Amino acid sequence: MDRETLEVDVLIVGGGPAGMSAALRLAQLQKAQGGEPLAIAVLEKAREAGAHMLSGAMLDPSALRELIPDFKEKGAPVASEVHHEHVYFLTKNSKVPFPITPPPLQNHGNYVISLNRFVKWMSGLVEAEGIDLFAGFPASEVLYDGDRVVGVRTRDQGIDKHGAKKSTFEAGVEIRAKVTILCDGVRGNLTKAVVRRLALDEGRQPQLYAIGLKELWEVPKDRIKAGTVVHTLGYPLKREEFGGGFLYAMPDGVVSVGFVTGLDYRDPMFDPHLTFQHFKQHPAIAAILQGGQMVRYGAKALPEGGWHTIPRVYADGLLIAGDAGGFVNSMRLKGIHLAMRTGMLAAETAYEAIRARDTSAARLWKYEERIDASEVRRELYPVRNVHQSFGYGLVPGLMYSGLSLVTGGWWLKDPMPAHAGFDRMAEIAEYYGEHKLDVDAPVRPVKVDRQLTFDKLTNVHHSGTRHTEDQPSHLIVYDTNICSTRCRVEYGNPCTRFCPANVYEMVDAGDGTKRLQINASNCVHCKTCDIMDPYQVIDWVPPEGGGGPQYDGM
Amino acid sequence: MILVIAEQREGKLNRASWEAMAAAQQAGGPVKVALLGSGDEPLAAELAAAEAAEVIVVDAAALGEYTADGQVAALAILIEQEQPGHVFFAHTYQTRDFAPVLATRLGRSLITDVTAIRQESGAMVFVRPVFQGKLNADVTAEGPAPHLVTIQIGAYRGDAAVRGASPAAIRKVEIAVDAAAVRQKPEAPFKEAKQAVDLSQAERIVAIGRGIKGQEHLKLAEDLAKAMGAEIAASRPICDSGWLPMDRQIGSSGQTVAPKLYVALGISGAIQHLVGMKGSKTIVAINKDPEAPIFEIADFGIAGDLFEVVPAMIAELNK
Numbered sequence: 069m070d071r072e073t074l075e076v077d078v079l080i081v082g083g084g085p086a087g088m089s090a091a092l093r094l095a096q097l098q099k100a101q102g103g104e105p106l107a108i109a110v111l112e113k114a115r116e117a118g119a120h121m122l123s124g125a126m127l128d129p130s131a132l133r134e135l136i137p138d139f140k141e142k143g144a145p146v147a148s149e150v151h152h153e154h155v156y157f158l159t160k161n162s163k164v165p166f167p168i169t170p171p172p173l174q175n176h177g178n179y180v181i182s183l184n185r186f187v188k189w190m191s192g193l194v195e196a197e198g199i200d201l202f203a204g205f206p207a208s209e210v211l212y213d214g215d216r217v218v219g220v221r222t223r224d225q226g227i228d229k230h231g232a233k234k235s236t237f238e239a240g241v242e243i244r245a246k247v248t249i250l251c252d253g254v255r256g257n258l259t260k261a262v263v264r265r266l267a268l269d270e271g272r273q274p275q276l277y278a279i280g281l282k283e284l285w286e287v288p289k290d291r292i293k294a295g296t297v298v299h300t301l302g303y304p305l306k307r308e309e310f311g312g313g314f315l316y317a318m319p320d321g322v323v324s325v326g327f328v329t330g331l332d333y334r335d336p337m338f339d340p341h342l343t344f345q346h347f348k349q350h351p352a353i354a355a356i357l358q359g360g361q362m363v364r365y366g367a368k369a370l371p372e373g374g375w376h377t378i379p380r381v382y383a384d385g386l387l388i389a390g391d392a393g394g395f396v397n398s399m400r401l402k403g404i405h406l407a408m409r410t411g412m413l414a415a416e417t418a419y420e421a422i423r424a425r426d427t428s429a430a431r432l433w434k435y436e437e438r439i440d441a442s443e444v445r446r447e448l449y450p451v452r453n454v455h456q457s458f459g460y461g462l463v464p465g466l467m468y469s470g471l472s473l474v475t476g477g478w479w480l481k482d483p484m485p486a487h488a489g490f491d492r493m494a495e496i497a498e499y500y501g502e503h504k505l506d507v508d509a510p511v512r513p514v515k516v517d518r519q520l521t522f523d524k525l526t527n528v529h530h531s532g533t534r535h536t537e538d539q540p541s542h543l544i545v546y547d548t549n550i551c552s553t554r555c556r557v558e559y560g561n562p563c564t565r566f567c568p569a570n571v572y573e574m575v576d577a578g579d580g581t582k583r584l585q586i587n588a589s590n591c592v593h594c595k596t597c598d599i600m601d602p603y604q605v606i607d608w609v610p611p612e613g614g615g616g617p618q619y620d621g622m
Numbered sequence: 623m624i625l626v627i628a629e630q631r632e633g634k635l636n637r638a639s640w641e642a643m644a645a646a647q648q649a650g651g652p653v654k655v656a657l658l659g660s661g662d663e664p665l666a667a668e669l670a671a672a673e674a675a676e677v678i679v680v681d682a683a684a685l686g687e688y689t690a691d692g693q694v695a696a697l698a699i700l701i702e703q704e705q706p707g708h709v710f711f712a713h714t715y716q717t718r719d720f721a722p723v724l725a726t727r728l729g730r731s732l733i734t735d736v737t738a739i740r741q742e743s744g745a746m747v748f749v750r751p752v753f754q755g756k757l758n759a760d761v762t763a764e765g766p767a768p769h770l771v772t773i774q775i776g777a778y779r780g781d782a783a784v785r786g787a788s789p790a791a792i793r794k795v796e797i798a799v800d801a802a803a804v805r806q807k808p809e810a811p812f813k814e815a816k817q818a819v820d821l822s823q824a825e826r827i828v829a830i831g832r833g834i835k836g837q838e839h840l841k842l843a844e845d846l847a848k849a850m851g852a853e854i855a856a857s858r859p860i861c862d863s864g865w866l867p868m869d870r871q872i873g874s875s876g877q878t879v880a881p882k883l884y885v886a887l888g889i890s891g892a893i894q895h896l897v898g899m900k901g902s903k904t905i906v907a908i909n910k911d912p913e914a915p916i917f918e919i920a921d922f923g924i925a926g927d928l929f930e931v932v933p934a935m936i937a938e939l940n941k
Contacts, residue, residue, distance in 0.1 A: 363753055363757070364753075518915065523892075525892045525893065525894060526892070526893050528894075529874070529892075529893045529894055529897075530753075534874075534875075537868070537875055538868075578836075585862070587862070589875060
């Protein structure tokens with residue numbers, strides 16, 4: 069097939085905080101140093117910049133201050149500075165405040181932001197620099213020359229569900245670049261492929277992930293002061309489960325409430341969405357939300373494995389930045405500033421390499437050197453075993469985490485041993501014993517009142533998710549027989565629970581058995597299925613351009 | 623004065639034009655109606671039944687077949703001549719195609735998808751849904767008149783448009799549309815579209831959901847539809863299973879309808895379905911689960927087994 073080709077110097081794949089920061093940094097270097105202008109392109113799968121961005125979100129402004137010192141004058145949407153913070157340990161009906169706010173959770177000087185508005189604002193700055201931002205163009209494949217990354221191919225558009233070309237068919241474009249910076253986010257489809265092909269994770273620990281679900285609420289204006297930040301541990305999670313809740317208050321009665329759970333839970337019947345509902349029903353949280361209205365919903369996975377799980381982030385013609393590389397501080401629950409910082413460092417490395425006419429791995433290695441010399445390592449190295457330590461339970465995890473503040477993260481065995489999250493999930497029989505369990509009914513059901521608690525479908529509606537209906541499923545399950553046979557018995561089809569958007573359903577096959585139905589157009593692009601499926605037979609690939617959630621204010 | 627632009631296709635008025643008319647009448651002030659096309663006298667007479675100052679007919683060969691360029695060129699001149707305070711359109715596919723261009727050409731505000739209008743200190747305040755219908759926003763137009771307004775389909779009732787005591791005057795207006803300025807060449811309508819049912823034009827709809835259980839029970843719903851003279855439609859799972867074609871799907875990924883009567887059989891009422899039919903005048907729901915959300919918006923609800931209720935309804939209707 070003939071494909072159009074576009075040649076650029078630097079290709080940035082993914083228009084999140086990492087990609088936007090990389091683009092802006094390149095423009096700044098260009099301005100400061102002059103010379104032949106570089107051709108820079110940014111690819112983004114969402115219809116418009118920022119629409120697929122979701123985070124708590126708490127912003128540590130350190131990287132922003134360096135990248136855009138006059139960010140306030142430039143109108144950065146960072147309205148609410150943190151004023152009050154609370155950390156609670158929740159039991160079923162009450163809350164126990166932590167005597168002091170643990171240092172990693174101290175947020176004074178940070179901002180509560182909407183990440184998608186923040187990124188949209190950044191996209192304006194990027195475009196003002198004359199950089200091409202292609203929104204609505206997902207990249208589907210990495211292009212190689214031998215083992216050298218030479219660019220990406222965008223997804224073909226206009227294919228119907230049977231794989232035939234529709235009248236609107238448009239072949240994907242090959243974008244070739246001297247340096248490709250992958251910023252395709254948590255469990256990025258391209259990063260996943262390239263890490264596998266080039267064995268960039270050799271000698272590293274398996275990445276550990278978490279899934280965060282979040283709703284935006286409008287509550288009476290005098291209910292909670294803007295800039296109030298609440299973090300919780302404990303209920304409704306069991307002691308063996310890693311995670312916690314958050315509630316951030318923004319101006320005008322807008323409240324961001326969410327729940328994050330480690331995707332390394334053992335209970336195959338665990339359901340993050342139900343857990344989130346239980347969390348909202350807790351008196352401490354319900355008191356704030358009562359009488360308010362849920363206006364938005366979203367979900368996204370996040371990489372929490374930390375320092376030892378970061379793959380090699382450079383190769384010939386390639387750099388990896390942001391969540392795609394796993395740059396998140398799971399102790400501080402923050403990654404936006406690290407995404408920005410690694411995006412900036414990747415840009416600096418790419419710029420120098422292109423000017424020196426050498427974009428080989430030997431030269432791009434400087435990216436790793438820059439990271440090691442930067443705040444990124446200073447911040448991530450001491451907390452390198454935090455999520456792993458919670459693998460031993462909540463109490464040992466808390467004790468280790470407290471200890472690490474003194475020891476700088478030292479442990480007898482370093483790296484602390486860890487398993488991939490899906491590997492930890494127990495089989496039904498192992499976890500629940502041999503007694504009969506109805507895997508189609510929740511173990512801890514919740515009464516859906518559509519005021520405080522919602523079912524998944526109602527929530528999905530509030531994510532604004534839309535996909536072209538007539539296209540192949542972008543969730544590829546390589547073996548659906550497993551679903552109705554082995555998985556049903558062994559794990560009870562956990563995909564129907566861990567997916568926060570009701571994409572996976574087991575429906576009657578008509579012969580007394582169940583078959584998997586994939587409601588791909590519900591997908592909010594959180595990547596949890598790709599991460600957590602116990603047989604690793606689910607592959608998330610990007611859908612037709614522009615498809616996905618339409619987050620606003622998230 | 624409010625100028626309502628009526629929409630026709632192949633000699634038939636779009637039902638939603640009457641809804642735009644009703645909106646204009648209820649907004650207050652004199653109303654004029656304009657019809658663009660060629661050879662549309664019978665339609666003009668039909669429109670003249672409305673309580674309106676006059677019906678303006680723009681008859682030009684270049685308007686025979688709809689093109690965005692032709693429509694915009696003619697309307698720009700017509701609006702210039704008539705100097706209305708507001709121009710109302712039904713929010714149809716056709717309006718969506720050309721209205722933004724027209725607004726840009728005239729340099730005037732365009733407020734789309736309006737569901738209600740009220741007067742506030744002499745100005746019209748328009749209500750339009752945001753956040754996919756979760757919230758309503760009050761909007762006022764800025765800049766000089768005329769302001770362009772599109773009315774959401776189903777927000778007003780076409781049969782609520784007031785009919786005049788005597789037919790309104792019909793005036794023909796000559797507007798020269800330069801055929802060379804029309805850049806689009808319309809092709810024959812899609813075959814698909816020809817076969818597709820336009821459920822938005824149906825007055826009665828029987829819709830089925832998961833509660834119908836099996837494809838073999840489809841006939842029961844079809845019998846009810848036949849007895850009622852209704853179109854058959856479905857919620858998403860039914861069309862996903864291939865029991866009915868996709869063009870019968872109601873909801874956020876299907877069609878939006880506002881019939882006079884909507885009978886929901888075995889539909890639980892997920893919000894994705896509700897947004898596609900909540901504008902129906904009368905909603906009747908039959909569902910086994912008395913807690914199903916469909917009952918929250920139903921005018922009449924029967925918490926019971928559809929396999930018992932529907933045969934009884936058919937028998938009653940056929941009496």
